[in-house]
Structures are given as structure tokens and as C-alpha cells.
Amino acid sequence: MIVLLAVAMGVSLGLVLQPTVPLDLQPYLPIAVVAALDALFGGVRAWLEAIFDDRVFVISFVGNVLVASLIVYVGDKLGVGGQLSTSIVVVLGIRIFSNAAAIRRRVFRA
Amino acid sequence: MTTVSEPSRSVPTGTKRPDASMSLLVDLSTDALDPGYAAAAARKRAAGVEDRxxxxxxxxxxxxxxxxxxVAAVQTRASAPSAARSRSALVAAVGRQSATVGRLERTIATLSAEQAALRDASLASSSAGAALTRRIAAAELALGNLRVTGPGLRVTLGDAGSGNGGSRVQDRQLQDVVNALWSAGAEAIAVNGQRLSAQSAIRQAGDAILVDFRPLVSPYVVTAIGPPVDIETKFGASGTASRMRGLAQLYGLRFDYARAGRLTLPAAPDATLHYARPVPVPAPRGRS
Incomplete structure (x- = not known):
């Protein structure tokens, strides 16, 4: 219930405020999106497996976003930012996929 | 030896996994869930607390x-239309500019025609002017500036088919044919509808033959206006024609020509005029 409320709040905040991402932060937006989705799917799966832990959830979200952005930042400084952000999207994308598959198996038993 | 029923990286076993060197992808899929969750659950179980x-x-x-x-979605939605907008703005600008160019070209054509009419009208008043008008007309005809029509000769050159060795007509052969036609008395010549003027160039660029920088494709139809019988006789007797006949026999190129009763050749594109200037002569030194 609270989770659904939070989702609704996030969506309405984003739609109402229409915040503009500063130009300097724009390269990190896709990375942050993928990291956020990864944390959300991981949390849902942990919830379904009855091992959800609020501390792990929060720290994994914040940590993933920060580390992913840091990797891309370093990559940008070294001139390989695009490749590194691709690699992060691939790795986190695989994780999202396997977590989604686990959720699907648990929910639909298929 | 006991077999490990579920091999997992998080359970350290004494034996080395055979695929240890390529464990990255395996880890990705087996440890998709943050191992922290399992660790936290184990800790809670060990402590025996059940916290909300x-x-x-x-x-x-x-x-x-x-x-x-x-935010990412909103950002993307906000920036996508601006990208499309700038693209369509560019396309519109290109279209506008080409329309302007076309309009200006039409204006040039109208103004040149007007100028020619005015020139003819002002020259027609005197007999010297009438002679000048005739000279101008002859010069324009020679320059290829006028659309002309009349009887003449149509020469066709073509590449050999692929079953025939695939030989191709070269720019030099086309040049030879055109030159032979000029010397046979042609008054105006066009290649595939491209009127040749005194400044035209026929050359090869890769696979294509360019006439005035416009690429043409085989077959090349050379139309020449002039006294048909005369041209046909002289052209047929020329060295170029016999050489072309030989090439046609040897390599399967297409080469034929026929008189045509009525040919219409378009005007050549406006020529840029270049003027020759006399070199200043040094003052003659004492030579009495």
C-alpha cells in the first residue's frame, strides 16, 4: 500500500514539477534510470522471497546509482564514457531481466 | 566425493569450478538478486528478531x-520534439532556398529573353544593325545557346552486354565520334539530350561518362544537326567510323547511325564567357 502510494507520489511529482535535469548531469540520467529499475526489481523479488530488508534496499538503490554514475564519470574523463555506460546498461539490464524472470516464476508459477 | 547439488558462488566450496574463468555471466544471472538480502535474512534469523x-x-x-x-521520460519527451523541430526546420529551409534558386533562375531566363528582344528591336532600325543581328544569331547558334531543330544524323554507341565480355564505351570513343561529326559538317550536337557547346567536356569518371559534369549511361545517342546526306557520307568514310566498326566487331560494342528527318536539340546551359586580353607590348626601342 505504502509502496503504491510512493510510486504514485513519484510519478505525480515528476509530472507536476517537470524538473529539468542540468546539462552536466544528463549523461548520468540513463544510468540512474537503469540502476533505479534494478533496485526496484530486486526489492520486489526479495519481497516475494520473503527476505526483504529495508536497509539493503535503500543502500542498494543509492549505492548502485552512485557507483554507476561514478564509473561513467571516470569513463568520461578517460574518453570511454559511452562504452562504460553501455557496459553498465548491459550488466544491470541482465540483472533486471533475471530478477523479472524470478518474479514472474514466483507470481505465475511458470 | 559428494556432489554439490546447487553450485553457487556465494557458497564457497573447496573445489574449483570448471568454468571459473568465465564466471562473469554466470554470476550475473545467479546473483541477480543482491546477495545483501540473503545475508540480511540470515543475520535476522541468527539474531532471532523479526523487525518490521x-x-x-x-x-x-x-x-x-x-x-x-x-524525470528521464519527461526529459526525453521534452527533447525529442525539439530535435524533430530543428530537423524539420532545416528541411523547410532547404526547400525554401531551392525554391528561391528556382525562382531566380526563371527570372534570369525571362530577363535574358527580354534583353535579347530589346537588343533585336534596337538593332532592327538600321541596316548595319540587321547585319549585326544575323551575326549574333549565327554566334549564338555556334555557341549552342539556342534550341535548334532540323534534319541530321543520329549515332548510337552502346556498351557490350554482359554476355559479350562486358566491354564499355570509353570517353575517348565518344569524343572521337563527336569530333568526327563536327568535321563532317554538323552544326549542333547533343549527347543523350545534353547539348554540346564550345566549352563542353566529355570525360570519364569511374564507370560513368560525364558530359558537362552530368553522368550519362549507355546507350549514348549522339544527335547531330546538319545536311543529313553530306554528314552521313563524310562520317561513314571517316577513320573514326571505321575504327568504331572494328571495335564493335571485336568487342561487341553497339555502333550504328542513321539519318533523321527532324531532330530537336535543347539549348546548352548558359556559357561563362572568358575574354582574352592582349599582353601589354613593351614600348619599341629605337629601331629606325
Whole structure:
């Protein structure tokens, strides 16, 4: 219930405020999106497996976003930012996929 | 030896996995769930506490994660139309400019025609002027500036088919044919509808033959206006024609020509005029 409320709040905040991402932060937006989705799917799966832990959830979200952005930042400084952000999207994308598959198996038993 | 029923990286076993060197992808899929969850659950089980999650914290994080996703979507939606807008603005600008160029070209054509009419009208008043008008007309005909029509000769050159060795007509052969036609008395010549003027160039660029920088494709139809019988006789007797006949026999090129009763050749594109200037002569030194 609270989770659904939070989702609704996030969506309405984003739609109402229409915040503009500063130009300097724009390269990190896709990375942050993928990291956020990864944390959300991981949390849902942990919830379904009855091992959800609020501390792990929060720290994994914040940590993933920060580390992913840091990797891309370093990559940008070294001139390989695009490749590194691709690699992060691939790795986190695989994780999202396997977590989604686990959720699907648990929910639909298929 | 006991077999490990479920090999997992998080359970350290004494034996080395055979695929240890390529464990990255395996890890990715087996450890998709953050191992922290399992560790936390194990810790809680060991401590024997059953704590309620701090819902405010979880809610705030979920809201933040959702916000990030929504912001990204909003951002993308906001910037996509601007990209499309700038693209379509460029396309529109290109279209506008080409329309302007076309309009200006039409204006040039109208003004040149007007100028020619005015010139003819002002020259027609005197007999010297009438002679000048005739000279101008002859010069324009020679320059290829006028659309002309009349009887003449049509020469066709063509590449050999692929079954025939695939030989191709070269720019030199086309040049030879055109030159032979000029010397046979042609008054105006066009290649595939491209009128040749005194400044035209026929050359090869890769596979294509360019006439005045416009690429043409085989077959090349050379139309020449002039006294048909005369041209046909002289052209047929020329060295170029006999050489072309030989090439046609040897390599399967197409080469034929026929008189045509009525040919219409378009005007050549406006020529850029270049003027020759006399070199200043040094003052003659004492030579009495």
C-alpha cells in the first residue's frame, strides 16, 4: 500500500514539477534510470522471497546509482564514457531481466 | 566425493569450478538478486528478531526511484520534439532556398529573353544593325545557346552486354565520334539530350561518362544537326567510323547511325564567357 502510494507520489511529482535535469548531469540520467529499475526489481523479488530488508534496499538503490554514475564519470574523463555506460546498461539490464524472470516464476508459477 | 547439488558462488566450496574463468555471466544471472538480502535474512534469523521494515524509508526510496524514471521520460519527451523541430526546420529551409534558386533562375531566363528582344528591336532600325543581328544569331547558334531543330544524323554507341565480355564505351570513343561529326559538317550536337557547346567536356569518371559534369549511361545517342546526306557520307568514310566498326566487331560494342528527318536539340546551359586580353607590348626601342 505504502509502496503504491510512493510510486504514485513519484510519478505525480515528476509530472507536476517537470524538473529539468542540468546539462552536466544528463549523461548520468540513463544510468540512474537503469540502476533505479534494478533496485526496484530486486526489492520486489526479495519481497516475494520473503527476505526483504529495508536497509539493503535503500543502500542498494543509492549505492548502485552512485557507483554507476561514478564509473561513467571516470569513463568520461578517460574518453570511454559511452562504452562504460553501455557496459553498465548491459550488466544491470541482465540483472533486471533475471530478477523479472524470478518474479514472474514466483507470481505465475511458470 | 559428494556432489554439490546447487553450485553457487556465494557458497564457497573447496573445489574449483570448471568454468571459473568465465564466471562473469554466470554470476550475473545467479546473483541477480543482491546477495545483501540473503545475508540480511540470515543475520535476522541468527539474531532471532523479526523487525518490521521502516516503511517511511522504503516509501521514500521507491518514490525517489520512480521520480528518476519519470524525470528521464519527461526529459526525453521534452527533447525529442525539439530535435524533430530543428530537423524539420532545416528541411523547410532547404526547400525554401531551392525554391528561391528556382525562382531566380526563371527570372534570369525571362530577363535574358527580354534583353535579347530589346537588343533585336534596337538593332532592327538600321541596316548595319540587321547585319549585326544575323551575326549574333549565327554566334549564338555556334555557341549552342539556342534550341535548334532540323534534319541530321543520329549515332548510337552502346556498351557490350554482359554476355559479350562486358566491354564499355570509353570517353575517348565518344569524343572521337563527336569530333568526327563536327568535321563532317554538323552544326549542333547533343549527347543523350545534353547539348554540346564550345566549352563542353566529355570525360570519364569511374564507370560513368560525364558530359558537362552530368553522368550519362549507355546507350549514348549522339544527335547531330546538319545536311543529313553530306554528314552521313563524310562520317561513314571517316577513320573514326571505321575504327568504331572494328571495335564493335571485336568487342561487341553497339555502333550504328542513321539519318533523321527532324531532330530537336535543347539549348546548352548558359556559357561563362572568358575574354582574352592582349599582353601589354613593351614600348619599341629605337629601331629606325
Amino acid at each position: 521494515p521502516r516503511w517511511a524509508l522504503v516509501g521514500a526510496t521507491v518514490a525517489a526511484a520512480t521520480l528518476v524514471v519519470v
